[in-house]
Structure formats: C-alpha cells, structure tokens
Amino acid sequence: MAFSEEGKEYELPADLMDLCDIPNLGVSMDVPTVYFDFDRSTLRPKSISQLDRVALLLHERPEMGLSLGGHTDIRGSEGYNEGLSERRAEVVRDYLVGRGIEADRISYEWFGKTRPVHDCTSTPCTESEHQLNRRTEIRLMVGDDNINTSSSLNIIPSASPADPEVYIVAGVFSNKTNADRQLMELQQQGLSSASYFFDSENRLYYCYVGRYTIEVIASAELDRMKRKGLADAWMK
Structure with a gap:
C-alpha cells in the first residue's frame, strides 16, 4: 500500500x-x-x-x-x-x-x-x-x-485524574505489576493511548485506553471499544 x-x-x-x-x-x-x-x-x-x-x-x-x-x-x-x-x-x-x-x-x-x-x-x-x-x-x-x-506511556504516578477529564477504564488493580501487565497487553492490541494512573485516595491503579474532555466523544469511543472487544470497559 x-x-x-x-x-x-x-x-x-x-x-x-x-x-x-x-x-x-x-x-x-x-x-x-x-x-x-x-x-x-x-x-x-x-x-x-x-x-x-x-x-x-x-x-x-x-x-x-x-x-x-x-x-x-x-x-x-x-x-x-x-x-x-x-x-x-x-x-x-x-x-x-x-x-x-x-x-x-x-x-x-x-x-x-x-x-x-x-x-x-x-x-x-x-x-x-x-x-x-x-x-x-x-x-x-x-x-x-x-x-x-503526553506520550503513549503517560503515567501519572500519584495523582487522581483531573476533574474535566473523562477516562475510559479497562481495569483496576491494587498493585503496579498487574497494571503494567495489562498496559502491555492493551498496547499490543493496538491501543496505543493506553496508560494508567495511580489514585492516591483509594490506592488503586486505573488502566485506561482513552481520556477526553468532551463526554459525548468519550461515550462514542466507549461504544466503539466495546465493539472491538473491551466489553468490560467503563467511563470514570
């Protein structure tokens, strides 16, 4: 091509x-x-x-x-x-x-x-x-x-997501090793924007495949990703 x-x-x-x-x-x-x-x-x-x-x-x-x-x-x-x-x-x-x-x-x-x-x-x-x-x-x-x-591997080490942003979350983990493992799997599936952040309040790692400032776009992308096989993804 x-x-x-x-x-x-x-x-x-x-x-x-x-x-x-x-x-x-x-x-x-x-x-x-x-x-x-x-x-x-x-x-x-x-x-x-x-x-x-x-x-x-x-x-x-x-x-x-x-x-x-x-x-x-x-x-x-x-x-x-x-x-x-x-x-x-x-x-x-x-x-x-x-x-x-x-x-x-x-x-x-x-x-x-x-x-x-x-x-x-x-x-x-x-x-x-x-x-x-x-x-x-x-x-x-x-x-x-x-x-x-922000790079493809944009890890926010100890902060909650900014209020205006909507995240499409693919998984939540209590330890960094499991978050890294899912991050690698998501990126190998072609989800180049996959990353994670650490929520210091609940001490959990959130793996996400997209973040948006406009909720309607996030919702459309969530529907698309569910059709692609991420059936358990959700917006945060």
Missing part, C-alpha cells in the same frame, strides 16, 4: 474505519510506542498496523515530522544494546519511508539501555517490565517543538 500517488483511492486500515462515524475528529494524533521481542528489531504485525495509522496522519498533516528514539532492556552489554537500539529506530523510520513519508521528516536517535522505563538494576524486573523497556518511542514534531503533550 502507498499513499503518495495523487488521484488514487486507498483502503483505510481497519482500525480507522470507525472514526468516520464521529464527525470532525480527523485522524487521531495519538502515536504508538513500538515494542519489540527480546534481542529483535523486526516489527510485529500490530506495530505495522499502528505505523500505517501514523503514515496516514503524516500524509494528512504535512507540517508535522517525527522524532524517533530506540531503546533496549538492560540485559546485554552496552555496546551490543547501542547497536540494537539503533536498528529498532531505523526499522520504524524505514517502514514509514516505505509508506511514502519523506525521509527528511523523520529524525532518529538511539540510547541503548541507558533510558529504561523500568530501572531493573536495584530490583529484578518482571518480563512485562523488560518488555516495556524494549521499544522505539515516537514523538510528533512541528519544527523543533514536540507536540506530544
């Missing part, structure tokens, strides 16, 4: 079709974090679907670019992981270029194991935590400005 040929109609990725039911939203500006198997730099099928969505967004918004950052988990030598993280950033760049995005709109860098989401040096990480470290992060850029006001 290509996007750059004028006058030709293209088939939208399946997960974009339902957006047509909600007026004036356009293509969502949420961007995914791309996750990788251990010691691998190949894209998973779910990541390909997510990157197709990113490519569509960039074709619709020519003023935007991307900044990519490749990462590994903490296992292995610094030298090996530096090369692995570089390949993880490059594979995302190369896929998007293959989808018709100009190469000069995509910058990338790599960090090896120096910037983990979970620091496993003092306490051994679970496999779910290692997984969250093996990633390429994507930032939307306009010029030198990062317009991702």
Whole structure:
C-alpha cells in the first residue's frame, strides 16, 4: 500500500474505519510506542498496523515530522544494546519511508539501555517490565517543538485524574505489576493511548485506553471499544 500517488483511492486500515462515524475528529494524533521481542528489531504485525495509522496522519498533516528514539532492556552489554537500539529506530523510520513519508521528516536517535522505563538494576524486573523497556518511542514534531503533550506511556504516578477529564477504564488493580501487565497487553492490541494512573485516595491503579474532555466523544469511543472487544470497559 502507498499513499503518495495523487488521484488514487486507498483502503483505510481497519482500525480507522470507525472514526468516520464521529464527525470532525480527523485522524487521531495519538502515536504508538513500538515494542519489540527480546534481542529483535523486526516489527510485529500490530506495530505495522499502528505505523500505517501514523503514515496516514503524516500524509494528512504535512507540517508535522517525527522524532524517533530506540531503546533496549538492560540485559546485554552496552555496546551490543547501542547497536540494537539503533536498528529498532531505523526499522520504524524505514517502514514509514516505505509508506511514502519523506525521509527528511523523520529524525532518529538511539540510547541503548541507558533510558529504561523500568530501572531493573536495584530490583529484578518482571518480563512485562523488560518488555516495556524494549521499544522505539515516537514523538510528533512541528519544527523543533514536540507536540506530544503526553506520550503513549503517560503515567501519572500519584495523582487522581483531573476533574474535566473523562477516562475510559479497562481495569483496576491494587498493585503496579498487574497494571503494567495489562498496559502491555492493551498496547499490543493496538491501543496505543493506553496508560494508567495511580489514585492516591483509594490506592488503586486505573488502566485506561482513552481520556477526553468532551463526554459525548468519550461515550462514542466507549461504544466503539466495546465493539472491538473491551466489553468490560467503563467511563470514570
């Protein structure tokens, strides 16, 4: 599939079709974090679907670019992981270029194991935590400005959600390990905006798949997600 040929109609990725039911939203500006198997730099099928969505967004918004950052988990030598993280950033760049995005709109860098989401040096990480470290992060850029006001992994460590926001909650957990596990599962299902927050009043972790300032949009998205299989999701 290509996007750059004028006058030709293209088939939208399946997960974009339902957006047509909600007026004036356009293509969502949420961007995914791309996750990788251990010691691998190949894209998973779910990541390909997510990157197709990113490519569509960039074709619709020519003023935007991307900044990519490749990462590994903490296992292995610094030298090996530096090369692995570089390949993880490059594979995302190369896929998007293959989808018709100009190469000069995509910058990338790599960090090896120096910037983990979970620091496993003092306490051994679970496999779910290692997984969250093996990633390429994507930032939307306009010029030198990062317009991702919140990343795909936007964890609010010790605060209740802001009053004006409506959350679509997929699960509630009493410990962080279980919240991390569901977060990974949700993101692997293509729900790139999935995250969680910790409610300090009731000491619970809330995993959510979307947050909105307009309740009618949140309600429409909740119905869509229920049709996609999140039967137990609810609004908070």
